[in-house]
Amino acid sequence: MTPTRRTLLGAAGGMLGTAALARGATAQSFPFAPNQRYPDPAVQVLDPSFAKYRIYSSTLEQVATGMRWAEGPAYFPEGGYLLCSDIPNNRIMKFDEKDNSFTVFRGPANYANGNxxxxxxxLVTCEHSVTRRVTRTEKDGSVTVLADSFEGKRLNAPNDIVVRADETIWFTDPLFGINGEWEGSRAQPEQPTTNVYRIGTDGKLAAVITDLVNPNGLAFSPDEKKLYVVEWRGTPNRSIWSYDVNADGTVGNKTKLIDAADQGALDGFKVDRDGNLWCGWGSNGALEPEARDVGGRRVHQLRGKSEDLDGVMVFNPQGKPIGFIRLPERCANLTFGGPKNNRLYMTSSHSLYALYVEAHGAV
Structure with missing residues (x-):
């Protein structure tokens, strides 16, 4: 039998639903086979303190594939499913743990990014292009717009989002969704700065951080007294900044917690109950200044090898790297899920990966 795209995807992922294949699943996918040896060598202990979070007999799984750029995972324990964004395909996907199906939850999805x-x-969602707004999907399926402008001007491109215990909603607003045509439509920004916003329980929008250049992922410490935010540009390397959260919802005491290596790219991340930061990681795309001979051509190659950088870097609350999970694709974002909140889901380029760990998400 001549292999078809459907049979190839089925062999590679083993868990793609027919709806995912039916609606634009034309992105490249990669054959993946779980490691047969325990402990899985993909889980690397960089510091002895990380060893307690590794499950000896747990291995990395590719639970879905066929996306173009996977982002924004959010887990819903009531239904036992995970939603994630496939941004260039303009849809939100659903992975159901009960039957391992992977189907289209919403499409078009206004180029949804963070969920x-x-x-x-x-469900609260960052629609980061065209509509450029933050929405909430009600239990009856209707959609409520929570924010689409600030001080009379349109938001830039809402990116990542988190909900605090006091029910305030915090999100980042960089330029990525309006910088080109890949993840939406190119547009001129109206905001003078790229901010971090807070939506109060009264619905009012406040800019809590205005001095970061393209803020990206964000999360709170387990006690929610600190806010962590990735700055994509503006420092020599991508960084995570730590802020104290004040009782009135403002933040202060800006401190650099993590400075990525000049080859590394911080993106979305989550915090576990012990305060560790589990961070999407990969190449930042920077090129070597000098071209090298490759097959008779002078090529400016990446600084660092993607295969050495792609994965999840884990930092302790003091910002020290303690563990690394190697992935065959660049990890943009992640979340904790599963019935016991100890299954790490990683949205990585074309695919969704999962790994059981001895850690639990803080929220």
Whole structure:
């Protein structure tokens, strides 16, 4: 039998639903086979303190594939499923743990990027191009617009989002979704700065951080007294900044917690109950200044090898790297899920990966 795209995807992922294949699943996918040896060598202990989070008999799984750029995972324990964005394909995908199906949850999805579950179990979403707004999907399926402008001007491109225990909603607003045509439509920014915003329980929008250049992922410490934010540009390397959260919802005491290596790229991340930061990691795309001979051509190659950088870097609360999970694709974002909140889901380029760990998500 001549292999078809469907049979190839089925062999590679083993868990793609027919709806995912039916609607634009034309992105490249990669054959993947779980490691047969325990402990899985993909889980690397960089510091002895990380060893307690590794499950000896747990291995990395590719649970879905066929996306173009996977982002924004959010887990819903009531239904036992995970939603994630496939941004260039303009859709939100659903992975159901009960039957391992992978189907289209919403499409078109206004180029959704970051997603989160609020305290009532509703989906909140960053629509980071065209509509350029933050929405909430109600239990009846209707959509409520929570924010689309600030001080009379349109938001830039809402990116990542988190819901605090007090039910305030925090999100980043860089330029990525309006910088080109790949993840939406090119547009001129109206905001003078790229901010981190807070939506109060009264619905009012406040800019809590205005001095970061393209803020990206964000998360709170387990006690929610600190806010961590990735700055994509503006420092020599990508960084995570730490802020103290004040009682009135403002932040202060800006401190650099993590400075990525000049080859590394911080993106989305989550915090576990012990305060460790589990960070999407990969090449930042920087090129070597000098071209090298490759097959008779002078080529400016990447600084660092993608295969050495792609994965999840884990930092302790003091910002020290303690563990690394190697992935065959660049990891943009991740979340904790599963019935016990100890299954790490990683949205990585074309695929969704999962790994059981001895850690639990802080929220």
């Amino acid at each position: 989160a579950r609020d305290r009532q179990g509703r």
